[in-house]
Amino acid sequence: MPGNQLSQAFVRTGMLDAKQPPAGETGLILWIRKNLLSSWLNIILTVLVAYAALRLALGLWPWFSNSVWQASSLADCRTILAEQGLGPTDGACFAVVTDRWHQLIFGFYPTDLYWRPILAMILFLGGIAPILFFSLPRSLLIFSCLAPFVCFWLLWGGTAWLPLLIVAGLAGGYALTRFVGAVISPTLTGLVTLALLIGFFWFGLMPLVGLMEAGLSLSIRPVASREFGGFMLAATIGLSAIVLSLPLGVLLALARQSDLPLIKWSAIIFIEVVRGVPLIVWLFTAQLLLNYFLPPGTSFDLTLRVIIMVTLFAAAYIAEVIRGGLVALPKGQHEGAVSLGLSYWQSRRLIILPQALKISIPGIVNEFIGLFKDTTLVVFIGLLDPIGVTRAIRATPEWNGVYWELFIFVGLLFYVVCYAMARYSLHLENLLRRDNY
Amino acid sequence: MKINTTRILLAAAMTAFTTTMASATTLEDVRAAGQLKCGIHEGLAGFAAPDANGKWQGLDVDICRAVASSVFGNSEAVEYIPVTGATRFSALASGEIDMLARTTTWTFSRDTDLKTEFVGVNFYDGQGFMVPASLGISSALELDGTTVCVNTGTTTELNLAEYFRANGMSYEPVPLETGAEAQQQFLSGSCDVFTGDASGLAANRATFPNPDEYVVLPEIISKEPLGPAVRHGDSEWEDIVRWSLNALITAEELGVTSENVEELASSVNKNAEINRLLGTEGDLGAMLGVEADWAKTIIMSVGNYGEVFERHVGVNTPIGLERGVNALWTQGGLLYSPPFR
Known part of the structure; x- marks a missing residue:
């Protein structure tokens, strides 16, 4: 057929392989051209920034490369530098970190008990893993619920009966609402359980702890909060406040949206008052004012007071972030939940909160990062956080005059934690991305 | 009633x-x-x-x-x-x-x-002054027209103002929040004079890279019991x-x-x-x-x-x-x- 000849002459039967883009339009060169050298203004800026970065690196490099890592004092460091023919400020003296790293990390926690905060940290990370990563089996959540109590016991020591009985009380309350509440009215059972629990914790707990301890001693050496310090103090305050403020913030955000005026206005007043006053003022209140109000002789642990204040402070901010998420949800979601016949709590749990929280993730993590760094404010009420410890270390005759080395170390510690949080937030956002609305 | x-x-x-x-x-x-x-x-x-x-x-x-x-x-x-x-x-x-x-x-x-x-x-204790030896100053009465590093919100700041006013001298204060900051500013030359409690000045001077290049002036301008x-x-x-x-x-x-x-x-x-x-x-x-x-x-x-x-x-x-x-x-x-x- 004549058509055949034509098609053979003009129509290709196979696809050609794609050609490589021309040199200069690919890889690194393309990236540089597009991002650094796209216009005259950008070329000038690139050159200037590159020059500044180079100068900075060249200026700092000798200081780092000449670092002294083993010395007993600043004077010793300077002698070692002088032996190499260097001036006293030509090299860093990271020996201060080698000598005092344990104080920067653990404060004045007894040296032979360092395993306890370390184990507590491991347990905390283990406990939080099933919450952070959905691929882990859900049965591990039991471990997440128990981890805080074990951490508390490990950090402060003392009798194990206190956390054990608290867990027992909470478990008993849960069982009561779950099994009795299924038979009788759930609301009534809930209220009775709440009253029972408050009564138990307020009056019965401490005598019972004493009784059980007398029967079977489960004590490990107690460590006073006063001995907490350094990065461990920042982590204790920061992580407790993060873990506690999220549920509290969710409740506050829901309360603020509530139809019941009492609940709604309580939440509004709490949030606005707490947000309207700087954290440092709340910390001063925790340290000074509370003591005037409490009966004399009741020494309510300062670190605990600070944790409570920081938690309440963070909760108010988290509540507003989550409220942003709640407001962003289309009204149809609420109406859909109602039309399915879901109760208030069912609709929050299954429809509203999962979506609202997803929207709020960047804001929440942002709050957490800020909160973690805000823990350094406790230095103003005399607690020795990492910054406070650097000051105390500088006050010793050996290390008076060391600044940058200590601050660089502390900065690195904070950077690692905050960057990890930021990366996790990104991971979560990618995981939960649904591009359907 | x-x-x-x-x-x-x-x-x-x-x-x-x-x-x-x-x-x-x-x-x-x-x-x-x-x-x-x-x-x-x-x-x-x-x-x-x-x-x-x-x-x-x-x-x-x-x-x-x-x-x-x-x-x-x-x-x-x-x-x-x-x-x-x-x-x-x-x-x-x-x-x-x-x-x-x-x-x-x-x-x-x-x-x-x-x-x-x-x-x-x-x-x-008592408040004193420290200056670089290169300034050639030997008495606090020669400090007219200098810049002074001082910690804010302390009696030190008030004493300083009173002393300079009483002696008819002028100065430019460099107010700083912490002692560490003040020391860094002084060492980097942002101020000519570093004032504070005499015991603190001696302690600070001992940690300087070149202590001999700084002198503590003899005048003590305040009583700090x-x-x-x-x-x-x-x-x-x-x-x-x-x-x-x-x-x-x-x-x-x-x-x-x-x-x-x-x-x-x-x-x-x-x-x-x-x-x-x-x-x-x-x-x-x-x-x-x-x-x-x-x-x-x-x-x-x-x-x-x-x-x-x-x-x-x-x-x-x-x-x-x-x-x-x-x-x-x-x-x-x-x-x-x-x-x-």
């Missing part, structure tokens, strides 16, 4: 409440707690600083240890509570601490208005703290040291005051409400004032201070303890 009755009842209730609040004395509280809550500096060279083992050391810390020795016979029975300059008086007033030993200047208003009782002076303080209104407790400090000073005057105290206490000395101090004669301990050998315990655990001074700020330490006005009155200084009689 009705209102009056209510008022009286209210007043009675409040009195009852306050009496219950004040019923336990500080001494009883301290004994019940088993340790002394002592407010110290969060970190100041020579006065309070933790060593590599986390044990607090310093001139102020030793005052805490001395008081704990009097009360418990054990200088380790102290809970050190670092307090900041801003929170120290409230911490004392609210009962967060039992005594304050934090380089606190004894002033009129603090004594009267703030209801703090100063029990004595454990260090006589630093002393331990207690709450107003508990004289028994005040006495214990006051005489613990006095025991340190008297021990030096009588030549009692941590080395010879055991020997002096085991025999009867010709000097009866030594016997009274160490509790082998008379009953001074009972008058104070503590054990008879209270002062002996103090000296055994912390030494006499001279030993304390030399250990923390003396010429053989990096701070390297001379005794100066902090010498005994018998040696031309200001330290003077009332007699132990």
